Amino acid sequence: MPRVLIVDDSAVVRQVLSTELAKHPGIEVIGAAPDPVIARDIIVRERPDVITLDLEMPRMDGLEFLRRIMAHLPLPVIVVSSLTPAGSALALEALEAGAIDVLCKPGAAYTVGSLASDIAARINAVAGKPMAVRSASMPRPTVGMAMQATTNQIIAIGASTGGTQALSEVLESLPASCPGIAIVQHMPPGFTRAFADRLAKTCKVSVKEAEDGDTLTPGRCVIAPGDRHLLVRRKGGTYVAELRDGPRVGLHKPAVNVLFKSVAACAGANAIGVILTGMGRDGADGMKEMHDAKARTIAQDEASCVVFGMPKEAIAIGAVDQVLPLPRIAAEICNLAAAHDKRIAGG
Numbered sequence: 513m514p515r516v517l518i519v520d521d522s523a524v525v526r527q528v529l530s531t532e533l534a535k536h537p538g539i540e541v542i543g544a545a546p547d548p549v550i551a552r553d554i555i556v557r558e559r560p561d562v563i564t565l566d567l568e569m570p571r572m573d574g575l576e577f578l579r580r581i582m583a584h585l586p587l588p589v590i591v592v593s594s595l596t597p598a599g600s601a602l603a604l605e606a607l608e609a610g611a612i613d614v615l616c617k618p619g620a621a622y623t624v625g626s627l628a629s630d631i632a633a634r635i636n637a638v639a640g641k642p643m644a645v646r647s648a649s650m651p652r653p654t655v656g657m658a659m660q661a662t663t664n665q666i667i668a669i670g671a672s673t674g675g676t677q678a679l680s681e682v683l684e685s686l687p688a689s690c691p692g693i694a695i696v697q698h699m700p701p702g703f704t705r706a707f708a709d710r711l712a713k714t715c716k717v718s719v720k721e722a723e724d725g726d727t728l729t730p731g732r733c734v735i736a737p738g739d740r741h742l743l744v745r746r747k748g749g750t751y752v753a754e755l756r757d758g759p760r761v762g763l764h765k766p767a768v769n770v771l772f773k774s775v776a777a778c779a780g781a782n783a784i785g786v787i788l789t790g791m792g793r794d795g796a797d798g799m800k801e802m803h804d805a806k807a808r809t810i811a812q813d814e815a816s817c818v819v820f821g822m823p824k825e826a827i828a829i830g831a832v833d834q835v836l837p838l839p840r841i842a843a844e845i846c847n848l849a850a851a852h853d854k855r856i857a858g859g
Contacts, residue, residue, distance in 0.1 A: 670768030672790025674818025692728025772798025
């Protein structure tokens with residue numbers, strides 16, 4: 513039974529989250545702290561399995577508290593952050609520091625109960641998962657790619673819980689000559705732009721939040737906005753991003769399945785599909801369509817996933833060609849892209 517500590521400076525939020533999470537079978541709320549100083553004492557005494565953490569708090573900011581947790585007693589931390597420019601920036605720093613997911617705090621405290629199901633699902637998915645923190649100063653090797661620049665290939669990547677760190681590791685290792693990339697990362701609206709902007713500063717590929725009509729030429733990467741579906745369509749000799757509103761697909765918006773199915777339809781064997789760490793099964797059916805259309809498909813392995821749900825489901829239905837640890841995925845993307853170009857050239 514996962515034992516959960518809630519850390520939030522709002523008494524109303526602490527009460528509502530405690531009450532709502534306690535309604536979920538198998539979850540035990542062992543405490544609720546108004547600030548990191550009190551939370552620290554509870555952690556030492558009770559050793560919770562999972563923490564939910566607000567970032568803007570008195571006595572010690574949540575980000576510094578998170579860094580101390582991950583340095584001395586790593587455990588899964590789910591960030592519950594306000595949807596403001598400052599909140600978005602802090603949440604991304606928290607993900608880089610080792611938090612496994614970020615959820616958006618509603619504007620009114622009494623609506624926090626609506627978050628309970630999402631938080632409970634994540635708690636059950638990550639409880640007991642060993643945590644390893646990536647040093648921000650750790651250099652990332654860039655994978656070489658012996659290939660000619662081309663517009664006839666596309667890379668589609670889907671990720672959810674734990675995906676921000678996984679995507680950073682993959683994208684920061686890719687060279688500027690790699691095929692265009694379209695990404696769906698389950699994230700609240702407002703956070704995806706800040707995430708893309710941060711990656712743009714660390715990657716050799718150009719990264720941005722997707723806009724309707726963006727061309728996906730070599731070295732360009734777009735990330736679906738947090739409240740729009742991202743599709744790819746063919747336009748002449750290249751691929752173009754298309755954003756759509758509409759209902760959630762499998763509880764998600766954006767949905768990995770929507771992206772993957774569009775890539776299967778417009779690119780077929782000219783595509784590479786990658787499914788990374790994430791909860792649930794979004795992306796499995798779309799990756800199967802990509803696989804059946806002769807795209808090359810990769811899933812992250814269980815040992816390197818924060819949550820093995822999405823890759824596991826894709827593997828189970830025969831949608832995956834290769835199952836690889838995270839550090840090998842960028843190199844394999846480059847190998848597949850280069851081999852494709854060699855075949856096209858008749859080499």
